[in-house]
Amino acid sequence: MLRSWLIDGVLAGCMVSIGGTVLLSCDNRYLGALLFCIALLAICWFGFNLYTGKVGFLLADHSAAALKMTFTGLLGNFLGTLLFGLLIAAALPQLRDAALAACEKRLTQLPLQTLLRGCFCGLLMYVAVWTFREKKTVIGILFCIPVFVLSGFEHSIADMFYFSLAGTVFRPRALLFLLLVVLGNSIGGLFIPFLQLLKGERHG
Numbered sequence: 001m002l003r004s005w006l007i008d009g010v011l012a013g014c015m016v017s018i019g020g021t022v023l024l025s026c027d028n029r030y031l032g033a034l035l036f037c038i039a040l041l042a043i044c045w046f047g048f049n050l051y052t053g054k055v056g057f058l059l060a061d062h063s064a065a066a067l068k069m070t071f072t073g074l075l076g077n078f079l080g081t082l083l084f085g086l087l088i089a090a091a092l093p094q095l096r097d098a099a100l101a102a103c104e105k106r107l108t109q110l111p112l113q114t115l116l117r118g119c120f121c122g123l124l125m126y127v128a129v130w131t132f133r134e135k136k137t138v139i140g141i142l143f144c145i146p147v148f149v150l151s152g153f154e155h156s157i158a159d160m161f162y163f164s165l166a167g168t169v170f171r172p173r174a175l176l177f178l179l180l181v182v183l184g185n186s187i188g189g190l191f192i193p194f195l196q197l198l199k200g201e202r203h204g
Contacts, residue, residue, distance in 0.1 A: 005069045008049035009076015015039045015048065016077070017084030017161040023149065024098045024162075033149035040125075040141045044132045049073035051182070052157060056126035056189030059197060074182070077157045085164025099165040106159065107173055111180055114154060118184020119191070121153035126189045156181040 019039030026032030043050045051074040058066060089096050109117070124144040131140025148155065159181055163169035169178075 001065075002068065002072055005049050005072040006076045006079075008047070009051070009073035010080040010083070011046070011076075012043050012048035012050035012053075012073065013077040013080020013082075013157060013160070014084050015042045016050070016155075016157045017081050017088065020158050020161040020165075021084075021088050021092070021095065024095050024102070024165075025092075029150065030146070033146035034142075036149055037141055037145045040128060040145055041138060044129065044138075044141065049076060050157065051077050052122060052125045052155060052185045052189060053129040055186050056122070056129070056193055059190060059193040078160050081157060081161035082164045082169065085161055085166075085169070089165055089167070096165055096167070099162045100168070103159075103163050103166045103168055103174070106154070106162075107177060109177075114177060114180045115184045115187075117152065117154040118156065118181040119188035120151065120184075121148045121155045121181075122185035122188025123191050124148045124153070124188075125155070125185065126192055130192075154181045154184065156185045 016039045019036040022035045022038070023029075023032040026035065040050070040053070042048070043053060049069065049072070051070060054070040054073055058070060106114075124147055128140040128144035131137060131144075156178060159178055160169065163174045163178065168174050
């Protein structure tokens with residue numbers, strides 16, 4: 001079971017990497033933000049294990065199995081983005097400079113800014129996945145993904161890919177940045193379910 005969860009996590013990381021690649025490749029940021037949706041669309045269609053798509057549902061199911069699946073997915077997501085970062089750097093070396101510039105800019109953010117940007121992205125990811133699961137529509141994905149991209153919010157798995165492509169993912173500052181974004185995505189993903197729980201409603 002762990003192997004299956006890990007492989008699905010790797011595949012989710014690969015799909016996010018493809019979304020990140022098209023975003024970096026587009027001169028038109030609005031088009032790039034829209035095309036980034038292919039990542040979450042594929043992940044939802046195939047049922048891959050994306051951390052930011054799972055963490056918001058842990059209040060509804062916080063069993064040992066759910067926790068293991070979610071955090072095994074996070075490890076797989078990192079491995080998938082690391083692999084695709086290396087492959088894209090070899091296939092499209094011109095994108096490495098764009099990724100490096102984007103990563104250096106991210107590292108100028110204050111820690112609180114990074115955390116909050118991660119929270120906002122996590123909230124939108126929850127809305128996108130909840131809408132797909134509960135309403136059987138991709139409309140949430142088609143709106144929420146461009147909104148977080150164009151707003152400058154931080155998606156931890158996408159950022160793992162950018163830092164991997166830039167060749168700086170294992171630098172201490174990059175790892176700290178990524179940990180803050182993971183934490184922010186987690187808080188944001190749990191925001192709506194937590195408030196629903198306070199209302200006495202089960203959501204997710």
